[in-house]
Amino acid sequence: MTRVVVAKRVDRGDADLSEITDLARAAGYDVVASLTQTRDEDPAYHFGEGKAEELASLVAREDAGAVVIDNRLGPYQTYNIAQKLPTDTEVVDRFTLILEIFGQRASTRKAQLQVELAELRYELPRAEAKASLAKRDERPGFMGLGEYDESRERDIKAQISRIKNELDSIAEKEETRREQRRESGFDLVALAGYTNAGKSTLMQRLAADLEVGENEDLHPDLDPTAESQDKLFTTLGTTTRRAETGKRDVLLTDTVGFISDLPHWLVESFKSTLDSVYRADLVLLVVDASEPLEAMREKLVTSHDTLYERNEAPIVTVFNKVDKVDDEELEEKRAALSALAPNPVPVSGLTGENIAELTERVERALPAWEEERLLLPMADDTMSLVSWLYDHAHVESEEYEGEQVLVEFEARPEIVEKARAKASSLSAAPN
Helix, strand or coil: CCEEEEEEEECCCCCCCHHHHHHHHHCCCEEEEEEEEECCCECCCECCHHHHHHHHHHHHHHCCCEEEECCCCCHHHHHHHHHHCCCCCEEEEHHHHHHHHHHHHCCCHHHHHHHHHHHHHHHHHHHHHHHHHHHCCCCCCCCCCCCCCCCHHHHHHHHHHHHHHHHHHHHHHHHHHHHHHHHCCEEEEEEEEECCCCHHHHHHHHHCCCCHHHHCCCCCCCCCCCCCCCCCCCCCCCEEEEEECCCCEEEEEECCCECCCCCHHHHHHCHHHHHHHHCCCEEEEEEECCCCHHHHHHHHHHHHHHHHCCCCCCEEEEEECHHHCCHHHHHHHHHHCCCCCCCCEECCCCCCCCHHHHHHHHHHHCCCCEEEEEEEECCCCHHHHHHHHHHHCEEEEEEEECCEEEEEEEECHHHHHHHHHHHHHHHHCCC
């Protein structure tokens, strides 16, 4: 396990190293020391030059193999810091670290492509910096930038184009599947929220034993399980399971957690994963209610910024992990965050507290169903249609009147339309 020093610079106030420490450990590093600085950014070293030298001394003293910096470093800042550090010390900024974790967790073809795309978009400006340094004959052969290869920029751009085309093809297939599921009577509900908010645990609680994986022919693209661990980014690709909230059949999708201060190129690389959130019928925005109030506020803002850019579905905010919070603290947080989280549902995915209230809220928040009454003639395919209605709608009653059957049901508008067409076909059939 590589020993690392974590470091962070802030413009004002005190630097918080808790998240970067968690991220470093999630990537498999052993955090042995830390360093912070409060000052304006230095164009050359990010930190002040004196602080960069202090960092180098700390790395040498702790025999660390890498420095993890919780800031966005430019290519030249990476180069300059590396020049100060002991030979072969790797410089890892916040986004390199996140990509490293993503790479470790990517198990599906789509996730692997998205990680590769993000890595290439990150590398492109560094390849341009290497070209500039090489022209000045500075030959930046170190862990931060690597040796310059004049063909590398062209290769990166070609690979980006190829991966985007493949991801577009995957996205088209996924959109087709989403529409097929809606036509089959499913409502699509997405779990969104900050990483480590407990989305996967909540998903397991809601889905119980009703796994989409039980019907692999209908949903061959869906992972039947949702991993639940106390680690960041345990869910990278999308995981979808079937849940029943009452009358309605719901497909519940968990996906990669949001994280603050992500650059556009990284969010853009995972756009097709977020499509499962953007194109859902309802979004459950999950927040860890046991965190400090200001942390909850910041993460709600981050989540809303991500969702409101493209999301059109209604949002229900879920305050998760209430088993760790007393009633008084929970009420204080609800009042303080009411503008960002109106009428949140407090639950515990771990203990199951208030899960019934959440499923009722999901039922109310999903797009309205239509009520319909169909009087069907008794024909060869009549019972097949009745069976189809039980599979795709909520049948309220089924009454037989001589040579006819009256079925009253509720369903999604597209299901009602299909049922009418099927009924019309029965009526037109010869006796």
